[in-house]
Amino acid sequence: MKEWTKEKAKRAYLFDRWGNGYFDVNDKGHLSVHPLKAGSVGIDLDEVISEMKDQGIAFPAVIRFQDILRSRVVEINEVFKEAIEENNYPAKFFGVYPIKVNQMREVVEEILEAGRDYNYGLEAGSKAELVSVLAYNRNPEALTILNGYKDNEYLKLALLGRRLNRKVIVVIEKMTELERLLDLSEELGVRPLVGLRTKLSIKCAGKWADSGGERAKFGLTTTELIKSVRILEERGFLDCAQLLHFHLGSQITDIRNVKDAISEGTRIYAKLRQMGVPLEYMDVGGGLGIDYDGTHSTNQSSINYGNTEYASDVVSGIKQVCELEDVPCPNIVTESGRSITAHHSCVITKVIGTIKTAQTDFETKKSEGEHILVTNMRDVTKELKKENFNEIYNDAKKIKDDCISAFKLGVINLEEKAKIETLYWQVTARIDQMVDKLEFPSDDLSELQDSLTSQYLCNFSVFQSAADSWAIGQLLPIMPITRLNEKPNVWCSIADITCDSDGKIDRFIDLEEETKNLPLHELKDGEDYFVGLFLTGAYQDVMGDMHNLFGRLNEVHVYKDGDNGEFYIEEVIPGNKIKDVLSTMQYSPEFLSYRLKRSVDKEIAEGNIRPREGVAWVDFYDNCLEDYTYLKT
Numbered sequence: 076m077k078e079w080t081k082e083k084a085k086r087a088y089l090f091d092r093w094g095n096g097y098f099d100v101n102d103k104g105h106l107s108v109h110p111l112k113a114g115s116v117g118i119d120l121d122e123v124i125s126e127m128k129d130q131g132i133a134f135p136a137v138i139r140f141q142d143i144l145r146s147r148v149v150e151i152n153e154v155f156k157e158a159i160e161e162n163n164y165p166a167k168f169f170g171v172y173p174i175k176v177n178q179m180r181e182v183v184e185e186i187l188e189a190g191r192d193y194n195y196g197l198e199a200g201s202k203a204e205l206v207s208v209l210a211y212n213r214n215p216e217a218l219t220i221l222n223g224y225k226d227n228e229y230l231k232l233a234l235l236g237r238r239l240n241r242k243v244i245v246v247i248e249k250m251t252e253l254e255r256l257l258d259l260s261e262e263l264g265v266r267p268l269v270g271l272r273t274k275l276s277i278k279c280a281g282k283w284a285d286s287g288g289e290r291a292k293f294g295l296t297t298t299e300l301i302k303s304v305r306i307l308e309e310r311g312f313l314d315c316a317q318l319l320h321f322h323l324g325s326q327i328t329d330i331r332n333v334k335d336a337i338s339e340g341t342r343i344y345a346k347l348r349q350m351g352v353p354l355e356y357m358d359v360g361g362g363l364g365i366d367y368d369g370t371h372s373t374n375q376s377s378i379n380y381g382n383t384e385y386a387s388d389v390v391s392g393i394k395q396v397c398e399l400e401d402v403p404c405p406n407i408v409t410e411s412g413r414s415i416t417a418h419h420s421c422v423i424t425k426v427i428g429t430i431k432t433a434q435t436d437f438e439t440k441k442s443e444g445e446h447i448l449v450t451n452m453r454d455v456t457k458e459l460k461k462e463n464f465n466e467i468y469n470d471a472k473k474i475k476d477d478c479i480s481a482f483k484l485g486v487i488n489l490e491e492k493a494k495i496e497t498l499y500w501q502v503t504a505r506i507d508q509m510v511d512k513l514e515f516p517s518d519d520l521s522e523l524q525d526s527l528t529s530q531y532l533c534n535f536s537v538f539q540s541a542a543d544s545w546a547i548g549q550l551l552p553i554m555p556i557t558r559l560n561e562k563p564n565v566w567c568s569i570a571d572i573t574c575d576s577d578g579k580i581d582r583f584i585d586l587e588e589e590t591k592n593l594p595l596h597e598l599k600d601g602e603d604y605f606v607g608l609f610l611t612g613a614y615q616d617v618m619g620d621m622h623n624l625f626g627r628l629n630e631v632h633v634y635k636d637g638d639n640g641e642f643y644i645e646e647v648i649p650g651n652k653i654k655d656v657l658s659t660m661q662y663s664p665e666f667l668s669y670r671l672k673r674s675v676d677k678e679i680a681e682g683n684i685r686p687r688e689g690v691a692w693v694d695f696y697d698n699c700l701e702d703y704t705y706l707k708t
């Protein structure tokens with residue numbers, strides 16, 4: 076057997092491409108995490124898993140690398156700083172983090188902390204988000220940007236922020252918001268900071284593109300922009316108009332869309348400035364993407380640019396138009412969320428079994444008076460040679476189909492059906508081994524190979540942990556944590572433990588074309604095999620639904636300890652217990668327990684259960700209410 080190398084592991088799982096320098100494989104063949112990117116000694120992910128086991132933390136679990144989060148915040152600020160220096164840009168960068176992408180308190184705290192020296196701010200898109208943002212973003216230099224539809228309470232909270240001397244900017248999405256904001260400001264005697272969100276004509280391709288274009292849900296049309304400026308002027312609030320905003324949609328795959336948006340958006344900025352609107356900031360929204368599939372292309376799950384190129388194009392694009400239009404350059408605001416949070420967290424799940432259609436270990440010897448179909452199938456399989464595999468494959472398929480019809484008519488029995496199927500799987504496995512893949516008609520070949528692959532059953536819920544993979548077909552990188560120095564020899568897809576046929580992942584990243592199966596290792600008795608879903612820190616972390624009442628996962632926060640691969644687990648956040656998920660669905664765990672106990676008591680009273688046994692059953696039920704929702708394995 077040819078040697079399996081790290082280079083081959085890279086080709087199989089592409090972690091050097093989607094990992095952005097944060098992931099590698101160490102000498103033990105374990106996946107390692109490098110919060111400081113290239114050159115640093117990595118944290119062995121298998122060691123983190125062992126430590127979690129020692130601490131009694133059950134899987135599936137979310138592991139967050141808080142140092143990666145910090146690294147992402149520093150990186151976006153540094154690339155903009157460099158682009159500003161290189162272009163001699165005469166204004167500043169003020170990034171904000173949109174908390175909808177991952178609202179976890181620990182995530183928001185870490186981002187603010189890492190961004191403190193850069194006056195990095197926050198963005199809220201709803202009243203509930205604003206309630207938390209107001210309490211967290213206390214830096215008077217950092218921006219708080221408010222998007223989304225707004226009622227009067229939302230607007231009043233914004234004015235509260237102004238009273239606290241914060242740079243809270245209300246971005247007007249609809250004309251009616253503007254009138255109400257100005258009414259409230261007059262009533263409370265608080266001057267607002269106003270942003271205007273414009274709809275750009277450009278619309279980019281992609282799964283998240285509906286935020287852009289003329290029919291976008293949010294933003295003002297050109298006529299509305301002009302009307303808004305007139306209202307601000309008439310009511311004496313023009314000096315409050317500080318920011319122009321647009322947002323193309325998330326995961327912009329093609330850098331050309333960014334360039335187009337910048338030139339269109341900056342023209343609008345310039346024209347408004349020329350009309351006397353004293354705009355100080357231009358907010359180019361989110362959309363900075365992630366290379367989920369590692370192809371560095373305009374695939375839906377990829378991007379054809381990096382952070383440096385993005386920053387450089389934004390800065391130089393704005394400067395160019397401002398010079399042409401002879402207006403001052405604005406401070407630049409971005410609202411990147413995905414790019415900040417995606418890398419820092421992963422979901423680790425244990426493979427708990429295999430679901431295999433192709434069963435080959437049933438006794439198929441000839442028996443007295445067996446049905447002719449069984450005999451035929453046995454004879455066909457004996458004739459397999461290199462020259463006739465295609466013919467044999469077709470014959471075997473035909474007999475298997477006939478067998479199903481015959482079984483439905485009651486002509487063959489269960490034993491005979493099992494024999495025919497076994498013979499069929501044995502011969503197809505042999506065909507798969509012997510064929511020169513190029514000679515085989517490709518439809519037949521892929522049909523055969525698909526039918527031979529297994530599903531690895533993993534203890535997690537796709538709906539909870541990879542919502543976008545299910546809802547919009549987003550690709551996420553998935554790979555084993557260990558044995559990366561061994562050739563993976565099982566091609567399989569992933570099935571979750573929900574009772575739903577959609578609860579699976581059967582689309583995987585690849586350099587050429589996405590694949591239906593992933594190469595994994597054969598399971599060994601008595602040895603745990605964990606796989607990770609990576610880049611889950613943006614949206615996936617917080618969007619999951621409670622399909623089948625599988626709730627939030629156990630979670631640990633890992634920090635590096637020095638630079639030699641040591642780490643410590645700082646925080647453990649327990650996932651949902653069964654009683655928690657039932658409570659969110661309006662059940663009372665106490666009442667459930669009471670009802671169960673009543674039923675047991677009745678059986679005891681009728682003499683069907685002994686009291687001692689009854690008590691044990693009630694205790695068992697109560698303990699189950701305290702259990703983690705996922706399988707104990």
Ligand SMILES: *Cc1c(COP(=O)(O)O)cnc(C)c1O
Binds near residue numbers: 175325362411413
């Ligand atoms: C969702 C959203 C963002 C975040 O977009 P990413 O692509 O995750 O960076 C930024 N701004 C607005 C207005 C949004 O709705």
